[in-house]
Amino acid sequence: MADVNRGNRPLSPHLQIYRPQLTSVTSIFTRITGNALLLAALLVVWWFLAASYGPEYYATADAVLTSWIGNIIMGLSVWALWYHALAGVRHLIWDTGHGLEVAVAEKLGLAAIAGSFVLALITFIAV
Numbered sequence: 001m002a003d004v005n006r007g008n009r010p011l012s013p014h015l016q017i018y019r020p021q022l023t024s025v026t027s028i029f030t031r032i033t034g035n036a037l038l039l040a041a042l043l044v045v046w047w048f049l050a051a052s053y054g055p056e057y058y059a060t061a062d063a064v065l066t067s068w069i070g071n072i073i074m075g076l077s078v079w080a081l082w083y084h085a086l087a088g089v090r091h092l093i094w095d096t097g098h099g100l101e102v103a104v105a106e107k108l109g110l111a112a113i114a115g116s117f118v119l120a121l122i123t124f125i126a127v
Contacts, residue, residue, distance in 0.1 A: 023102075026109040030087040033080040040077035043070075078123050083116035 043065060050061035064070050090108045093099045099108050 022106045022109045026087060026090075026112060030084060033084045033087075036080050037077060037084060040073060040080075043073065075124070079116055079120040082119040082123070083112060086112040086115050086119075 047058075047061045047065050050058045065074065090099075090112050093108065094105075099105055
């Protein structure tokens, strides 16, 4: 049967008119950092495998990971690890039924963002 009211129903909001909330952005960013951490972990595994294959292969892997692009990737991985961990703690808090109010959820999101930068900075200073 044809839907006669099809033209009268509102359409879903498109990206041009949708205003993303902090909680949705932080949730999407948690997924992005999780995938990025997988790629960084593969680079570290490659480095370890290269060490077991011999000095020539290790020299190649070490040159990549200690180059400027390797330093950027590993530095961003430190930040992503802290962000992903703090976002996980935020989700654990939500799983207990706490912090689900909009104001509290936004404060937890801001805390995860700010905390990840602070903890990454402390990590860089300590190393």
